[in-house]
Amino acid sequence: MNVDYFDLDAFLTTEERLLRDTVRQFVDERCAPHVAEWFEQGRFPVELARELGQLGLLGAELEQFGGVSPIGYGLICQELERGDSGLRSFCSVQNSLVMFPIAHYGSPEQRQQWLPRLAEGSAIGCFGLTEPEHGSDPASMETTAHYEDGRWTIRGCKAWITNAPICHVAVIWAKTGQSADTIRGFLVPSDTPGFVVESIERKLSMRASSTGIIYLNDCVVPDANRLPDAVGLKAPLSCLTEARYGICWGAVGAMQSCYESAVSYARQRMQFGQPIAQFQLIQEGLVDIMTNIVSSQLMAYQLGRLKAEKRLRHQQVSLVKRHNVAAARAVAARARSILGANGITLDYPPMRVMANLESVYTYEGTHEIHTLVVGADLVK
Ligand SMILES: Cc1cc2nc3c(=O)[nH]c(=O)nc-3n(C[C@H](O)[C@H](O)[C@H](O)COP(=O)(O)OP(=O)(O)OC[C@H]3O[C@@H](n4cnc5c(N)ncnc54)[C@H](O)[C@@H]3O)c2cc1C
Numbered sequence: 398m399n400v401d402y403f404d405l406d407a408f409l410t411t412e413e414r415l416l417r418d419t420v421r422q423f424v425d426e427r428c429a430p431h432v433a434e435w436f437e438q439g440r441f442p443v444e445l446a447r448e449l450g451q452l453g454l455l456g457a458e459l460e461q462f463g464g465v466s467p468i469g470y471g472l473i474c475q476e477l478e479r480g481d482s483g484l485r486s487f488c489s490v491q492n493s494l495v496m497f498p499i500a501h502y503g504s505p506e507q508r509q510q511w512l513p514r515l516a517e518g519s520a521i522g523c524f525g526l527t528e529p530e531h532g533s534d535p536a537s538m539e540t541t542a543h544y545e546d547g548r549w550t551i552r553g554c555k556a557w558i559t560n561a562p563i564c565h566v567a568v569i570w571a572k573t574g575q576s577a578d579t580i581r582g583f584l585v586p587s588d589t590p591g592f593v594v595e596s597i598e599r600k601l602s603m604r605a606s607s608t609g610i611i612y613l614n615d616c617v618v619p620d621a622n623r624l625p626d627a628v629g630l631k632a633p634l635s636c637l638t639e640a641r642y643g644i645c646w647g648a649v650g651a652m653q654s655c656y657e658s659a660v661s662y663a664r665q666r667m668q669f670g671q672p673i674a675q676f677q678l679i680q681e682g683l684v685d686i687m688t689n690i691v692s693s694q695l696m697a698y699q700l701g702r703l704k705a706e707k708r709l710r711h712q713q714v715s716l717v718k719r720h721n722v723a724a725a726r727a728v729a730a731r732a733r734s735i736l737g738a739n740g741i742t743l744d745y746p747p748m749r750v751m752a753n754l755e756s757v758y759t760y761e762g763t764h765e766i767h768t769l770v771v772g773a774d775l776v777k
Contacts, residue, residue, distance in 0.1 A: 398661075400653040403691050405698055413469045420476035423452060428480035433743040435605035439598065441483055442605070443521070443563050450518030454488060456496045462516045468701035471646035475697075478647035479654045482753035483606030485647040490559045491515060493639035495522030498568055498582055501635075502627035507584060511566060523564040525555030525611050526633050532557075533766050535570070536577035536630055540613060542623075544573065549623060551583060551616045557760070561609030562596040568624075569613065570633050582624040582632055591616040603756040638711045641718045641761050642704065645697045648721035651754060652690045654746045655725075655732035659683065662736050662745070673735070682731045689724040696720060712774040719767035726754045 399406070406414065427448065435442055449455055454477075456462035458470045465473070470492075478485035496515050499507055514520035531537045540553025551571050561567065564587050573579045585592060591614035600608065624632070660683055663674035673679050696717045703709040729751035733740040741748050758764050 398657045400656050400690060401694075402687055403695065405694055408698070409468065409472075410466070413466060413472060416465060416469050417472040417476060419452065420454065420473050421479070423448070424476050424480035424484075428484060432481045432605060433749070435483070436481070436749050437604070437743060439600065439604045441487060441560075441563065441607040443607070445484070446487070446518035446521055448518070449488060450516060455491050455518055456500075456512060456516040457492065459496065459500055459512070459516075461512070466701070467642070467704035468698065470643065471697055471701050474643040474646040475650035475653075477650065479650035481605050482647065482651060482750070482757055483603055485643065485650070486559050486603065486606050486756075489640045489643045489647070490524055491518075491522055493643060494524035494636050495566070495568055497639050498524075498624060498627060498632065498636050499584070502582060502624040502632055503584075504621070504625050506621065507624070511584065514565075520565040521560055521563050523558050523560040523567045523611075524633075524636065525558050525561070525567050525569045526637075527557050528554055529556040529610075533763060535633065536580075538570065538572060538580070540569070540571040542571040542573050542581060542583060544620070547620050548617050549573075549583060549620065551585065551613045551618065553613050555611040555613070557597070558609055558611055560607055561594050561611050562607045564594075567592070567611060568636075569611075571613075577630045578628075580630050580633070582627040583618055584622045584624070585613070585616055585618055589616045589618060602752045602754075604752075634711070637761055638714050641714045642700060642709075644757060644761055645693075645700055645714065645717040645721050648725040648754075648757065649690065649693050649697055651725045651750050651757075652686065652693065652728040655728050655750055656683070656686050656690060658746045659686065659732040659735040662739070666737070679735060682735050686728045686731055689728050693717075693721040693724050710774075712771055715762065715767040715770040718761065719764055719771065722754065722757050723764060726751070726758060729754055 453463045454473050457465045474485050499511050526535050528538055542549045542551045567585045569583045569585045573581050593612040595610045597608045663679050664672050666673045700717055729747050733747040736745055
């Protein structure tokens with residue numbers, strides 16, 4: 398089912414449509430049949446990393462690995478999240494939070510060492526900004542990097558890190574002095590002595606995603622592992638803007654999977670002698686869902702156009718992340734109710750999507766933080 402009420406397809410290039418269809422087929426074949434099992438087991442299918450690499454989805458926006466358009470990249474995120482938010486999260490981290498900073502802030506040697514392996518999925522990266530005591534306010538981070546004799550000693554703890562338990566390299570953000578201006582990024586290979594990861598279990602959301610705590614017990618790395626052009630908090634924040642752009646599209650995919658599930662269920666489910674789709678209150682639910690999908694799709698699409706023209710402002714991304722994820726959360730709840738009791742099981746997407754969206758609502762800047770960002774922008 399192509400959930401496209403406003404014929405956005407007509408505005409896509411041939412390459413973008415082909416890319417979208419390729420990812421859609423991959424998700425239908427390799428993800429959809431297994432996702433409930435992964436979610437139940439609380440496991441990210443790490444074996445998919447190389448397949449995602451072979452499809453060219455890792456580093457897709459970078460010129461050397463395909464250089465897809467921003468809208469093309471958005472469509473990748475949309476289709477992956479139609480499968481599961483965990484799959485899209487994996488790609489968001491690898492693309493926007495690991496390959497993007499290495500490509501933009503890294504040295505030629507760092508790019509050569511890591512980007513090809515990250516692109517083929519033989520190496521997995523993670524991004525360590527959040528700490529146990531500092532989430533929305535990363536400027537207050539406590540992790541430090543101390544320089545001596547050409548080497549940095551990194552000490553601290555990073556929490557809630559996607560891909561940490563399965564990573565080969567971590568982009569770690571640490572203070573080299575007292576203020577946020579002294580924040581720098583470091584590439585810390587996971588086999589560095591003192592690098593310890595504890596997996597976060599018992600999650601009720603984003604279960605088909607690997608999340609962990611990283612303990613940096615005086616990890617020593619050479620100065621060659623510092624991202625030379627990443628200076629201050631604006632460096633990690635620029636990575637987050639990239640990742641949030643992908644979330645804006647991913648939320649559309651999450652809503653599409655809920656819509657597909659709700660409309661096909663409503664057509665088949667008989668009550669009072671007729672399909673529940675015939676009841677106007679059910680139709681109202683479907684109208685609300687479709688309205689949220691269309692408004693979110695159009696916003697994501699326009700963000701993509703602004704990004705392609707290099708006119709995108711981070712506040713615009715905040716507005717759409719905030720809108721689309723809230724819309725998706727409402728859609729998942731409405732779709733769940735249309736499925737009645739069956740809706741609370743893993744046999745249908747809405748409740749899994751609903752649970753996942755709780756993480757999406759909170760990570761990459763909470764809903765409230767994006768409200769503050771846009772609010773301040775409107776009155777400046
Ligand atoms: C599944 C998952 C994966 C994640 N992956 C990563 C990752 O890969 N890398 C990484 O670095 N981090 C990651 N995170 C962490 C995520 O970015 C943080 O959880 C997020 O920034 C919020 O921080 P917090 O949880 O500490 O909440 P807090 O900052 O403690 O906020 C708690 C509540 O207070 C509100 N609040 C805070 N400040 C204000 C304010 N000034 N005004 C109004 N309300 C406020 C928040 O909106 C929220 O509702 C992940 C989180 C999850 C759940």
